[in-house]
Amino acid sequence: MILNPQFNNEVQHLGPASIRNSKFRIPFWGMDMNGGFGEKDREAVYRVIRERRDVRRFKSGPVPEAVLGRILTAAMQAPSVGYSQPWNFILVKDLEVRRKVHAAFQRANEEAKGLFAGERGEKYAALKLEGILESALNICVTCDRNRFGPLVLGRTAQPDMDLFSTVCAVQNLWLAARCEGVGVGWVSIIKPGELAALMGLPQGVVPIAYLCVGYTDSFAPEPELKTAGWLPQVPFSDLVYVDQWGRKE
Amino acid sequence: MILNPQFNNEVQHLGPASIRNSKFRIPFWGMDMNGGFGEKDREAVYRVIRERRDVRRFKSGPVPEAVLGRILTAAMQAPSVGYSQPWNFILVKDLEVRRKVHAAFQRANEEAKGLFAGERGEKYAALKLEGILESALNICVTCDRNRFGPLVLGRTAQPDMDLFSTVCAVQNLWLAARCEGVGVGWVSIIKPGELAALMGLPQGVVPIAYLCVGYTDSFAPEPELKTAGWLPQVPFSDLVYVDQWGRKE
Secondary structure, eight states: OTTOGGGHHHHTTOSOHHHHTSTTHHHHHGGGSGGGOOHHHHHHHHHHHHHOOBOOOOOSSOOOHHHHHHHHHHHHTSOOGGGOOOEEEEEEOOHHHHHHHHHHHHHHHHHHHHHSOHHHHHHHHHSOOOOTTTSSEEEEEEEETTTTOSOOTTOSSOTTHHHHHHHHHHHHHHHHHHHTTEEEEEOOOSOHHHHHHHHTOOTTEEEEEEEEEEEOSOOOSSOHHHHTTSSOOOOHHHHEEESSTTOOO | OTTOGGGHHHHTTOSOHHHHTSTTHHHHHGGGSGGGOOHHHHHHHHHHHHHOOBOOOOOSSOOOHHHHHHHHHHHHTSOOGGGOOOEEEEEEOOHHHHHHHHHHHHHHHHHHHHHSOHHHHHHHHHSOOOOTTTSSEEEEEEEETTTTOSOOTTOSSOTTHHHHHHHHHHHHHHHHHHHTTEEEEEOOOSOHHHHHHHHTOOTTEEEEEEEEEEEOSOOOSSOHHHHTTSSOOOOHHHHEEESSTTOOO
C-alpha cells in the first residue's frame, strides 16, 4: 500500500496528528509517494500556487542573474504543443524602452477609463495596474508562430495551441518567481501591435505577455481586485460540472 | 541580511555543504526568506515544474475526490484578467461521452497523419497521443467569454486575455496533479467546434483544453517528443534577448 501512490490519500490520514505532522514522517515513507513528492513538497507546491500574486508595487534593487536564470529555465520547462517551444523572453532593462512601453500603457489605459462609467470608472482610475518603470526589469514573452516551420504536431486541429503553450511558460515563470520572493505583474493594457513594434518583433512573432518583475515589500493575502471589491470570488461548486455543461453531480 | 530576501541568493552559498544541506538549515533561517519560501520549498516548486509531463499512459483506478478537489482548487487560484475567473471544469467520467470525444480525436488525427509525409508520417503514426478512454477521467476546461459581462478590466486592449487566464488555470492544474502523482495529458487534436458540441457548451463558451487525468506507472524523464527525436530542445541562450528582439547581452 505504501508503495502505491494512488492509495496515499488514505495513508496520509492514518495515525494521530502528532505522528502525521512529525518531521520524521516524510523521510520514513513520504519520499516515494505521489510520484516522488512527499507531504512537505506538496505543501510547497500548493502554497506557491495559492500565494502567487499579480504584483504592481516593487522595491528598488536588481534581481540577481542566478535567480533570473532559474526563473527563465522554469518557464522553458513548460509544456509546448508538439515540443515546439515557441517562446522567447526579451529582458527589458533599458529605461528609454520602458518609457515608451509605459506611454503605450497610458494611451490604452486612458481609452479603458472611458469605458467604465460612474462609480466603476472612479474605482478603475484609483487602481494601480502596472509597475513598468519601478520594477527591476520587464520581460516581454513572445510566441513565434512559425517555430520549426508551419506544420506542428498538435496544432493541426487547434492552431492557437502555440499561444497557449507560451502562456503555460508565463505561468511557470510566475510561480518560480514567487518561490524566489520575486513579484511579477502582467500588464495587458497595451495594444499588442504597439508592443510588437516597440520590441522590434519580426513578422510571425506575437507578444503574449508583458511582465513587470522585481522584489516587493509584500505579496497581498488575496487578489487585489477581490480585496478592492471589483468582482467577487466565484464559488468552487459553480465552476465544476460533470459530463456536460451545466450538469451538477 | 538574513531578513532581506533579495540577498538570499548569496546567503544560500555560505557555509559548508554539510551544514547547508542539513535538515536544520531551513527552520533556522530558511522560513523567512524569499517571501516565505525556504530552500526545500523552492526545490519542490522547481522539481514539480521540471518533472511535469504530458502523460498518455494511465493505470486503472480512480482519482480520490479529495485529490481531485485539491487539483481543481489549485486551478481556480490561477491569475485571471480583471479577476474574471472565466474558467469551468467539466469532469468527463461517462464512457459514452468519452467514446464520442475519442472518435472526434480519431477523425482529427487521421487528417493530421495525412499532413506529415514520408518518414515523418510514419513517426507520427507510431506516437501515442492521448489516453481518453483509459484514464480515470477527462477534464474539459472551458472559457466563458462573457463572464461578468462583456467589459472586463485588462481585456480592453487585448481581448484574448480571458483565454490566456484559462490556460494559466490549466497549467496550475497540471502542476498540482504532478505533485499528487497524477498524470495529465492535453489532447489538442480535436476540432474545437466538435468538442463544444459534445460538451453542450452554450454560445460564448469555448473549450480551451481537453485533459486526460489519472494515475500512471511512470513520469518520463524527459518530454516524449524530445526522447523520440521529433524535435530538439532549443538552447536557453537562443531564447533570451535583451531590450529588443534578436539582441543578445
